[in-house]
Amino acid sequence: MSLRNFAFQRAFAKLFVYNILFEDSESDERYLGLDENSSILSITGAGCGVASMMSRRPQRLDAVDINRHHLALAGLKVIGAQHLADYDIFYQLLGRGYLPKDAQGTVASLGEHMPAWMANYWRRHWRRFSRNSIYMQGLTSRMLMGLRKMSGTDALWLTDLIEAPVEERERAIDAKITPVLTSPFVRMLMASPIQLLALGINFNQRDKILESEGDENLMEFYVNHLKRLAHTDLATNWFVWHAATGHFNHDHPDAVPPYLRRDRHERSSDTSPTTVRFHHGNIFDRLENAGTNTWTHYTLCDAPDWMPQDVQSKLLDEIFRTSKDGAIVLARSVEQDSFIERIDDGKRFQLLENESNRATMEDRSRQYRRVDFFRVNH
Ligand SMILES: C[S@@+](CC[C@H](N)C(=O)[O-])C[C@H]1O[C@@H](n2cnc3c(N)ncnc32)[C@H](O)[C@@H]1O
Numbered sequence: 375m376s377l378r379n380f381a382f383q384r385a386f387a388k389l390f391v392y393n394i395l396f397e398d399s400e401s402d403e404r405y406l407g408l409d410e411n412s413s414i415l416s417i418t419g420a421g422c423g424v425a426s427m428m429s430r431r432p433q434r435l436d437a438v439d440i441n442r443h444h445l446a447l448a449g450l451k452v453i454g455a456q457h458l459a460d461y462d463i464f465y466q467l468l469g470r471g472y473l474p475k476d477a478q479g480t481v482a483s484l485g486e487h488m489p490a491w492m493a494n495y496w497r498r499h500w501r502r503f504s505r506n507s508i509y510m511q512g513l514t515s516r517m518l519m520g521l522r523k524m525s526g527t528d529a530l531w532l533t534d535l536i537e538a539p540v541e542e543r544e545r546a547i548d549a550k551i552t553p554v555l556t557s558p559f560v561r562m563l564m565a566s567p568i569q570l571l572a573l574g575i576n577f578n579q580r581d582k583i584l585e586s587e588g589d590e591n592l593m594e595f596y597v598n599h600l601k602r603l604a605h606t607d608l609a610t611n612w613f614v615w616h617a618a619t620g621h622f623n624h625d626h627p628d629a630v631p632p633y634l635r636r637d638r639h640e641r642s643s644d645t646s647p648t649t650v651r652f653h654h655g656n657i658f659d660r661l662e663n664a665g666t667n668t669w670t671h672y673t674l675c676d677a678p679d680w681m682p683q684d685v686q687s688k689l690l691d692e693i694f695r696t697s698k699d700g701a702i703v704l705a706r707s708v709e710q711d712s713f714i715e716r717i718d719d720g721k722r723f724q725l726l727e728n729e730s731n732r733a734t735m736e737d738r739s740r741q742y743r744r745v746d747f748f749r750v751n752h
Contacts, residue, residue, distance in 0.1 A: 375682055382567070382576040383440070383680065390443035391513045391574055393471070394616055395422040397675060397706060398745075400632050401736040405729040405747055406671060406702060408432050410647065413698075415664075416673040417657055421448025423673060425633035428455045428642035436669070438653040438660050446495040447508075449652050453487045455633050455642040456650075469622060469634045471508035477501070489652055510620055513572040518617050525554045529619045536608045543604035551600060555593045564592055579679045583708045586743055602740040613739045661692035668696045676706040676742065678713050686713045694722050699752040702726075706742040714748055723748040 375383070399422050408414070408430035418424050418439045425448070427435065437452065439445040451468055458464040458480070467473045467480055481500040485493030502508045509515060522528065527550055535543050554560055563569055570580060573592075580592065589595040603614050610629040612622050623629035632638050653660050657677070672693055678686050693703060703723065707713065714723045726747040733745040 375685065376577070379576050379578050379680065379682075382570065386571055386574070386576075387440040387442075389441070389513055389571060390511070391441070391571065392420040392444060393447065393508050393512045393515055394612075394631065395419045395675075396574075396613060396739045396741055397423060398733075398737040398739055399423040399426040401733050401738075401745070402673070402704060403427070403430070403632060404736075405726075405733055406673070406704060408671065412671055413669045414671040414673065415657070415660060415669045415696075416671075417675045417677050418445055418448035419675050420444050421451040422631035422633060423675075424448055425451035425455050425642075426631060426638065428452055428633065428646060428648060429638035431641065431646050432648050432671075435648055435650045436653060436660060437650065438655065438657050440654075440656055442491075442495065442654050443512075445652055445654050446492050446499075449488055449492045450481070450484060450496065451633060452650055453484045455639060456646050456648075457484060457487055459643065461636055461639050464639060465634060467503060469624065469630055471503060471510075471621075472506060473503045477504035491654070492652060507621065509616065509622075514574070515616075515620065517569065517572040519620060521551075521554060521560075522618070522620065524560070525550045527551065527618045529615075529621075532608065532615065532618045535604075540604055543608070544601050547597075547600045547604060552597050555597055561591070561593055576680045578682070579676070579708060582679060586708060586710045599740060603738075606738045606740065611738045658688070658692065661689075661696055664696045666695060667698050670698050670701050672697070672701065672703045674703065674705040676708065678705055679707050679709065683713070683717070687717050690714065690717055690723065694750060694752075697750045697752075699750070701750040703746075703748040703750065705746055705748075706737075707744045707746070708742060710743050712744055712746050714746065722751060724751055 402423060403426055408427055410431050410433060412432035413434040414427060414432055415436045416424050418437045424435060424437050437448055454464055454468055463480060473480055478500045481496045485496055502511055510519060535546055583595055587595055608614055609626050612629050612631060615623045627635060678689060715725060726749055729747045730745060737745050
């Protein structure tokens with residue numbers, strides 16, 4: 375790994391960057407095929423994906439992240455889904471991200487089900503849910519808040535666009551947001567490594583984005599990205615609501631990540647048979663300490679995009695060694711071709727083309743060129 379990517383990873387691991395997962399976990403749950411026999415190794419990010427998996431009642435979940443803020447938030451979402459029996463309180467805490475009356479007591483009650491370090495983390499940080507919404511906090515949300523202030527977008531602006539045709543939405547983006555993103559001030563800000571941290575894009579991945587999209591710079595990429603988002607259902611696209619308003623569309627029950635929906639909450643409850651373990655650290659530590667035949671599912675986010683090819687290759691060897699026959703690997707990428715296909719000759723890892731094509735089209739974050747599902751063949 376180059377020195378600047380190494381420095382990025384070290385800095386990123388220490389910062390509270392994300393409060394949601396920027397991946398479409400509703401689409402993932404369609405193709406992952408989780409059930410009560412599943413054992414999952416998952417990089418969590420901010421945890422909306424792993425929390426959504428709980429409603430499938432898998433046998434075992436190993437949740438891992440190098441960033442302890444993200445892992446602790448993922449833990450709160452997973453354990454909240456299992457142990458906060460009152461759906462309204464659960465939704466207030468994690469759907470609105472704001473529980474002014476009893477954030478301390480509610481978060482402490484979940485601490486009983488957490489590993490000691492995580493319970494301790496929330497003893498220090500429960501005020502994130504009482505000062506204002508957690509969805510206004512973290513590096514990415516703070517950056518988005520600044521952009522909203524400069525562009526003047528809000529829930530009214532977005533609501534007006536829900537019924538509008540795509541061309542009108544694109545015109546609205548060009549009128550309000552493009553001038554801000556392309557202004558010399560924002561361009562200068564965005565060129566700084568701090569903004570790469572806020573976006574969660576390391577130097578490797580930035581170069582891959584610019585190469586595969588043919589954009590001049592990240593701002594051009596983001597203007598085009600917004601136009602791609604304009605093609606999605608704006609009533610339910612929670613990524614758009616999060617960015618344009620700082621909250622979810624609470625008027626629509628399907629406009630939130632699946633784990634926040636009433637039916638998933640019912641299925642994730644207390645009686646869940648899942649053994650959950652949280653591992654703060656590198657996924658390689660987890661893999662290296664595991665035996666053969668351990669997991670049926672691996673969900674990697676787009677973390678392989680951060681890795682050089684020799685590390686990606688080691689990742690595949692370790693997945694192959696620790697997987698059960700027929701295991702499923704889910705990985706996202708900003709690249710046009712898959713690192714797995716580049717490294718493997720198709721004998722160990724078989725691309726599930728239909729599922730991958732559909733998931734790539736469906737992912738409403740619109741951030742990835744590929745959402746790939748592979749089957750491991752032993
Ligand atoms: C790769 S980042 C990118 C953004 C991601 N698509 C999202 O929506 O959160 C996602 C998460 O992967 C974690 N991560 C990156 N490399 C990792 C590794 N080698 N082991 C464990 N976690 C890792 C980061 O800390 C972060 O929380």
